[in-house]
Amino acid sequence: MKKLSLLILSSLMTSIVYANTSHLAVQLKQQYPNLNFQNLAPTETSRLYSATLGQRVVYLDEAGQHLFVGQMIRLKDQKDLTQDLINIMPSNRMDWKKLPLNDAIEIVKGNGQQQLAIFEDPNCPYCQKLEPELDKLNNVTIYVFLYPLRPQSVMPSKQVWCSESRAFAWKNLMQMKIQPKATKYCDNPIARNLALGQQLKLVGTPTLIFKDGSFKTGWMSSDEIQQHLAK
Known part of the structure; x- marks a missing residue:
């Protein structure tokens, strides 16, 4: 009753x-x-x-x-x-179809049905704060675009990309401060990601882009992200 x-x-x-x-x-x-x-x-x-x-x-x-x-x-x-x-x-929505997802680290959670793209700098404190919230999400594919706005972030970003397991290296770096161990140079999308961010007029990190084209710059809780994904 x-x-x-x-x-x-x-x-x-x-x-x-x-x-x-x-x-x-x-x-x-x-x-x-x-x-x-x-x-x-x-x-x-x-x-x-x-x-x-x-x-x-x-x-x-x-x-x-x-x-x-x-x-x-x-x-x-x-x-x-x-x-x-x-x-x-x-008028401000981004065209999801124009995102070069091959230039991002793909992280699949659950069935990966929903999709989310994030531009992150490894030395951005709000990006580091966001990572535990992303761990709480389920049934989503997360595309992490390495976006080193700080000069000291360029090398770690390249090393993450050149690691044997990019997703594992990224998680270790962001959540446990373990520096990536990749030493060999490999072709990487860092320059392309920086150019893409300028083209999209991103103002900072993290920037979360949803499949409907809406986006949010700054920290979000897992509940807020999940609610937005469910719309």
């Missing part, structure tokens, strides 16, 4: 949110017919909604009388919620 009550309450709250969003959309259309608000959605802040206006993310009060422009940062983890919205805008 308790579970049924919770289910009904959850359904009711979803309906109220949807009704409020729909009502605001109608208000905006009636009052400001020349402004084309898209992707209207509730935010984590009560009575505040996000939307896109052209190429900008904007925020609106529930009465549709005030518009706010700027970055919304969640203080508890300094997460840039506005940047997340920018990354999923259709």
Whole structure:
């Protein structure tokens, strides 16, 4: 009975949110017919909604009388919620099919059905923090693009690529600080990866790219990644 009550309450709250969003959309259309608000959605802040206006993310009060422009940062983890919205805008999505997956380390977990690409620098602290979260994922194929933005990261990246087991060498380096032992030179994609990152306008590491073309720069928890993969 308790579970049924919770289910009904959850359904009711979803309906109220949807009704409020729909009502605001109608208000905006009636009052400001020349402004084309898209992707209207509730935010984590009560009575505040996000939307896109052209190429900008904007925020609106529930009465549709005030518009706010700027970055919304969640203080508890300094997460840039506005940047997340920018990354999923259709005009900003990346073309997954254009990623040269042969230039990445392939790591298969479970059935490997879902796919995720990550640009990482071995000396990036947030990349190192991300690795244990990736270990918690299941049924995903992860493509790690070695992306050494720091000069001291170039040689370890090349050594990882030239190792007998790239995935094993990468995990040892990132999680246990064990330097790769490959000494022989081999053809590697490091220069191509750096050029690709510039082409994609990557601003830092780690950058996670999902198959739908959306992306996120910075640390993510395994739960956040799994939720995004499930969309």
